[in-house]
Amino acid sequence: MLKWWSTVKRVTGKALEMGRSDPRKIIFSAKTGLALTLLSFLIFLKEPFKDMSLYCVWAILTVVVVFEFSIGATLSKSLNGGLGTLLAGALSLGMAELSTLAGKWEQLIIIICIFIVGFSATYTKLYPSFKPYEYGFRVFLITYCFITVSGYQTGEFVDTAINRFVLIALGAAVSLVVNICIYPIWAGEDLHNLVIKNFMDLATSLEGVVSSYLHCVEYKKVPSKILTYQAAEDPIYNGYRSVVESTSKEDTLMGFAVWEPPHGHYKMHKYPWKNYVKLSGSLRHCAFMVMAMHGCILSEIQAPAEKRQVFRGELQRVGCEGAKVLRELGNKVQKMEKLDREDLLDEVHDAAEELQKKIDKKSYLLVNSESWEIGNRPIEDTGEEGEILEHKSRSEAVLDLRTVEVAHSWDGNLTLGNNHVVPATDASQNMSRKQTSLPAHIYHQKSNAEIKEGQQLKTFESASALSLTTFSSLLIEFVARLQNLVDSFEELGETANFSDPLEQREPLKSHGFWTRLFNCS
C-alpha cells in the first residue's frame, strides 16, 4: 500500500514536472478534452436530429484522429481527411449504382471493387510524393469500405454518405475552432524557435570545443555513445549533435507550418518557411566543422600542450568571435530583424587572418624538421654547411620548442594542464581508450627492431603536431563557411520581410497568456 502510494506520488511528480516545463502540453490536453466534450453533447439531441445523435460517434472519432498539437498538423489532417471522404463518397456511390445494375452478381461486384480500391489506394500512397497525404488515403479507404458495407446493409447509400460527411465535417470544424481560437500552438513558431535554439547550441559548442582544446581536455575513455553517435551527456557533443539531428524535426515542422494561415509575427501570405530550413541547413554546414574540431579532441593523436599555448590567443579569439557571430545571427532571427551592420564578419575574419599569420610564422612548430629529407641531404653533399644547418635545426628544437614548455602557466588561466581528464560518468558505458587507438596498434605492435621504434616515436610526435594544424585549419574553414550562413540569413530576411533595425525599433516580446488566449487569426 505504501509502495503503491509512492508510485502514485512519483508519477504525479513527473506529470507536474512535464506540465511545468512546457505548459502548452496541459493546454493542448484540455483543448482535446473540450472538443470531445462539445461533440458528446450531440448524443442528447432529440428529434428531428435523431440521426445525428445516432451516428455522432463519427464526429467524436474525427476529433480523436484529427486533433494534433500544432494548428498546421490539425489543418493538414482535416483537409486531407475531408478530401479523402469526399472522393470516397463519390466513388462508392458510383460503385453502388453499378452493383445494383448487376442484379444477382451484386455481391461479387462489391467484393471485387473492395479489392481493387484497396489495392489501388495502398499502391498509390506508397509513391514517395504522396507520403504527406498518407492519412488522406487511409480515410479514403475507410470511408469507401464503410459506405459500401453499410449501404449494402441498409440500402441507403446516399443517406449514409451524406450523414457521415456532415458528421466528419462537424468534428473537423469543432477541432479547428477549438484548436485555433484557444491558445493556438503554431508549428511555424516552433520552427522559428528551433532555428534560434540551433544557433545558440552551436555557439556554445564552438566555445566549448576551442576552450577544451586550449585547456587540453582529454577523454581518458571516449564515451561509447559518442563513438556510436547516440545522444550523450557531453555538452559540447550535444550542442552540435542537436543541430545536426534536427533535420527531420525541421522538415516535419515545415510540412505543418506551410498549412498555417498568416498569424502573429508571420503576417504574410505564403510565409517563406522553406528559408528557415535552408538557414538551418547552412548552420549545419558550419556545425560539421565544429564536429570535426571536436574530433581533434576525441582523437588519440594529440598536439602537445605547450604548442597549443603558442596559438592560444589567436585560437581563442577566433572561437569567441565565431560564437559571437552565431549568437548575433540567432538574436536577429529571434527579433526578426535584418542585419544592422554589414561588417558582421569583419571581426571574425580579422581574427582568422591573425591566426593564419601566426601559423605561418610559427609553422616550424607544426612539423618535425629533424626528419626532413632535405635537412639531411646536405650533410652528405657539402659537409660543413650541412652540419651547421643540422646544428641550427637542433638548436631550434631546443631553443624554441622546449622553452615554450614553461608556458604552462602562461596567462594564469591554464590550471588544468596537460593531464586533465574528463571523469568517466559510467564506466560500463565507456569503451577502453586503447580500443580506438591507431598509434597503439601501429607503434607498439611491431616493436621488434628498437631502431624502428625510435623512428616510429618520432613519426608519432610529428603527427601530434600536425593535429594542431588540422584544428586550426578546421577553425579557419568554419569561419569561411560563416559567409554562406550570413547569405542564407539575408535571403531569409528579404523573403520574410524582416524589419530594418535602422528604420524602426518595435519590441517583439511574446504576448501574455490572455492576449494569446483570444488571439484568433
Added chain:
Amino acid sequence: MLKWWSTVKRVTGKALEMGRSDPRKIIFSAKTGLALTLLSFLIFLKEPFKDMSLYCVWAILTVVVVFEFSIGATLSKSLNGGLGTLLAGALSLGMAELSTLAGKWEQLIIIICIFIVGFSATYTKLYPSFKPYEYGFRVFLITYCFITVSGYQTGEFVDTAINRFVLIALGAAVSLVVNICIYPIWAGEDLHNLVIKNFMDLATSLEGVVSSYLHCVEYKKVPSKILTYQAAEDPIYNGYRSVVESTSKEDTLMGFAVWEPPHGHYKMHKYPWKNYVKLSGSLRHCAFMVMAMHGCILSEIQAPAEKRQVFRGELQRVGCEGAKVLRELGNKVQKMEKLDREDLLDEVHDAAEELQKKIDKKSYLLVNSESWEIGNRPIEDTGEEGEILEHKSRSEAVLDLRTVEVAHSWDGNLTLGNNHVVPATDASQNMSRKQTSLPAHIYHQKSNAEIKEGQQLKTFESASALSLTTFSSLLIEFVARLQNLVDSFEELGETANFSDPLEQREPLKSHGFWTRLFNCS
C-alpha cells in the same frame, strides 16, 4: 483528349516503374486488398451472426488502420490497439455503472468523464517515453467514447464492448495472418540491408573523395544544396549524407524489428537489433571524417596540385585500403559471418603509417618556411651562417617545390589538371563561389598597402599548403576510427551469433519467390 491520354500513360509508366524497382510494394498492396476482401465477406453473414454482419465495418476499419508495410509495424500497432481497446472497454464499463447509479445526473457524469478521460489520455501520450504507444492512446480514446456513447443510446454497454472487441480482434488477426503468411516483409531485414548499404555508400564516398582530391577536382560554384545540407546529386556527397541521414530511419526500423518473432536468418529470441544500430552509429562516426575531407574539396583554400602529387601514392593507398575494409565489413554483415582474419586493419594501418612517414619527411612542403620568425632571426644574429641558412631555405623553395610542378602528368592519370571544374548543372541553384570565400574578403578588401598585400598573398599560399595537411590528418583520423568500427562489428557478431567462416561455409542466398511466399515464421 489526347492530353488526357498522355497523362494516363505517364502515370501508368511511373506506377509500373515503382513496381519494378521494388516489387514488394505491389505485393503489399495486393495483401491489403486481400485482407479487406476477406473481411468484407462478413457482410453476407446471416443469422445467428447478424450482429457480426452489422458491425463488421469495425473489422474492416481495423485492417485499414493496422495493416502496415512491415510485420513489426503491423504487430506493434495490433498489440497497441488491442491493449487500448481492452483498457478502454474496462474503463467505460466501470464508468457506465457509475453513471447509471447517478440517476438524473447521468448525462452530466458522462460528459465530465469524457472530458477527464480525454484530457488524461492526451496528456499521458505526450510524455516522451510513451511516444511509441501514441497509436494505442488514440485507440483507447476512440473506444472509450464509442462505448460510452453507443452504450448510452442502446443501454447495452457490455454487448457493445464485447462486440467491438471481437470484431477488432478479428480484423487484427486477419491482418496478421495475411501479412505474415504471404510473402512477409520484415523490418529487421530492411534494417540489415540498410546497414549494408551504408557500408557500401561510405566506401564509394571515401574513394570518390580521395580520387577527387588527387585529381584536383574543384567546384567552381559549390551547389547551394550542399551548402544548406539538402539532398543533391553529387555522388560523393550523397554517399556520406545518406549514412549520416539514416539515423531516424534506423530507429524506426529498429522500433518495428524488436516486435518481430524470430524468422529467416534471425533465428534467435531477442535478436540484438540494437547492435545493428550501434554498428551503423560507429560507421557514422567514420563518415564524419569523410565529410570533413570533402570539406577540403569544397573549401576555397586549396592545396596546389603539385604538392598533392607528392603524396599521391600514399593518399591513394590509404583511401583504397580504407574502402576495402568498409566493403569487407559490409560483406561480412551481409553474409552474417564473423571476421575470418584478425589482421583486417593491418593493411590500412600500414598505409596510414606510410602516409604519416611521408608527411613527416616532406613536411617542409606543407609550411611556408620563408616567413618563419626563426628563419629570419639568424641573419641579424650570426651573419654568415644565417645567410647560408636563408639561401638553403630559398633553394629549397626553388629546388623542391617548383620542380614538382612538372609532375602534372606524373603517372598519366592526371588528365584533369588543376583547373578541372565540375559543371554547374543549374546555374540558378548555385551560389556564386565568391560569396563563400574567406580569402577574397580578407586578402583583397584591404589592398591599400602594396607591401601588406604581398604578405597576405604569402599567408594565403601557406594556408593552401596547410589544407593538404588537414586532408591527410583527417584521413589518418578516419583510419583510427576504423578500430572502433571493427569493435562494434565484433560485438554484433558475438551477440547475434554470426557464423564462424572457418567452421562452416553455408551460402546464405536470398530465397526464391515461392519459398518466401509460404515462409511462415
